[in-house]
């Protein structure tokens with residue numbers, strides 16, 4: 001482990017941003033549409049670049065209460081004092097922050113119909129089994145807003161409402177439930193957290209807000225029904241999920257279809273809060289445009305995701321399947337503050353061609369008898385680089401903390417790289433921490449064996465990879481798991497033989 | 498069914514098969530014997546489409562199709578099966594779901610309906626009895642942690658489920674204890690029909706007591722130097738290969 005690595009190391013864990021969220025947020029940002037509200041797109045264009053005025057205008061546009069405007073401004077002023085971090089393991093051209101639009105610039109020149117869409121993209125939809133009516137949206141075809149799923153969404157909203165569950169765009173929550181937003185926003189990821197999170201705090205466009213009242217078990221996977229809305233969203237997404245005492249919620253973010261977006265930089269923030277005896281399960285399938293085979297284009301995904309197990313016996317699990325983006329930088333983390341709380345992290349990160357991923361988790365044990373589990377499965381193909389970076393920190397007061405980490409790497413071909421950086425900071429002698437790591441390869445023998453039984457190379461690689469990552473796929477809700485496995489094969493197409 | 502003419506194959510510029518001829522008709526069982534390194538597995542691999550071999554001359558046709566131009570999975574779907582000399586482990590991939598996928602690929606190719614989980618389970622349970630395999634092995638990842646003999650039985654189970662037209666068994670008897678040998682051979686005999694054919698590669702005439710071949714061929718240095726009936730295997734058992742090789746050389 002070299003010094004460079006240590007810079008990103010979880011020591012400065014408060015500085016680690018998690019960019020995955022951006023994607024999610026974008027996906028969710030079209031909520032107006034989800035809920036049957038049609039956004040008025042004919043907004044005047046804001047100038048490029050960022051200053052206090054722009055921040056105020058964003059807040060005003062959204063008719064936010066005073067406290068939000070102030071919060072955004074504090075974040076903005078803090079951001080101005082920050083320097084963009086340099087990530088030694090990631091190579092990318094610098095982002096010119098003065099040359100970005102910070103307020104929804106609606107897409108203008110999208111394709112008019114599927115005939116104008118890249119046939120390769122359509123072929124991928126076909127392989128993933130994306131329903132026809134969703135393809136247009138995902139491909140960015142300008143579709144008039146009203147679609148069947150609007151009524152579906154409304155039905156679900158009614159059902160959730162009866163249980164007292166709030167599930168709405170965060171912009172709506174800011175207006176209608178300001179006391180909840182004020183109480184929880186920024187409590188897990190403060191606006192000072194890191195460069196990207198700070199920027200997000202100043203300019204976030206929209207995102208999801210979820211509140212589950214005490215004792216309520218949310219009866220459905222949130223957001224899986226709304227996948228279709230995931231297409232056009234802002235580049236700075238913000239999600240806040242609060243599970244009150246004794247409640248349960250499972251939230252799905254993202255989409256298996258490849259998502260394109262003209263915004264290259266994505267900096268989202270996700271905050272999860274679980275109170276006493278509450279459980280949050282947060283699953284992500286992320287497939288942003290990764291750039292072409294030569295590594296040109298593609299999304300930079302810098303996400304800050306963090307969960308707080310604030311109450312006793314609370315539990316947060318992160319499950320992520322990452323196949324997209326040119327650059328992925330995210331570390332969904334858990335702060336295990338409540339006694340007996342549990343944090344879990346299940347991850348499959350696949351990189352191909354010239355993709356770079358630097359991902360992992362941080363488990364911060366603060367309470368007594370806290371437990372954490374980390375299962376990370378990296379898959380590298382082509383000329384890609386895949387790094388796992390994980391921190392397990394046991395505070396001096398965290399008696400009897402336990403962690404088990406397993407970090408495996410699978411290599412396809414011999415031009416890719418896999419790196420594992422586990423960091424441990426143990427300040428309590430009663431801690432039990434175990435770490436295991438393996439590296440393996442997909443061999444030609446394995447592929448031939450499956451070929452000889454009638455299975456195509458593409459399916460063979462998909463099977464081998466799914467077998468390897470089984471423990472993680474098992475954590476996903478059924479429908480998502482099936483799609484995620486198909487996604488593996490598609491993402492690895494052409495990487496073998 | 499299988500017609501190989503003057504097949505010449507090399508690996509990394511090194512000639513391995515040097516003009517091999519073989520005709521296999523439906524209903525026949527052919528045994529191929531020969532010293533280590535003579536090219537038996539190479540033949541099996543080339544016929545089933547493994548990469549890394551260069552075909553320098555000759556042809557191989559299967560059911561009238563130009564075998565050498567077909568992708569390996571298409572050969573399999575057309576009914577060719579190779580029982581591997583060294584079966585491959587595939588971690589995490591469940592043995593049953595692997596086999597179901599394989600069968601359904603073949604059925605799809607033939608224009609037949611795919612089997613659902615229940616029908617498939619019925620089939621596999623029935624075929625497992627043929628090879629007397631422990632049910633527990635179905636729940637495990639493909640070949641992972643299987644003993645040598647269990648791997649071989651798993652090959653035969655796959656064969657029994659996929660029901661190929663042409664099966665090539667590459668030293669399936671090696672590493673089997675005497676009871677297993679009888680069971681595996683029994684499986685082959687039950688699958689045998691007037692429509693299908695077997696090419697059995699072996700070093701031991703013992704297997705041929707159980708699977709009685711119509712023809713025995715001796716492969717040496719990349720060529721078939723002698724073909725005969727099952728008596729040839731007995732003679733080889735007694736006298737070894739040297740006399741044959743000498744005989745072949747003196748003819749050349």
Ligand SMILES: Nc1ncnc2c1ncn2[C@@H]1O[C@H](COP(=O)(O)OP(=O)(O)OP(=O)(O)O)[C@@H](O)[C@H]1O
Nearest residue numbers: 508509513531532533534535536537538539540549
């Ligand atoms: N990939 C390879 N690279 C180099 N040489 C190879 C390769 N594969 C096969 N050979 C050589 O080809 C020759 C034939 O090998 P093959 O495995 O076909 O023999 P075999 O008749 O099956 O032997 P055995 O009875 O030991 O199984 C051997 O000399 C072997 O070393």
Ligand SMILES: [Mg+2]
Nearest residue numbers: 537538539582
């Ligand atoms: Mg051999």
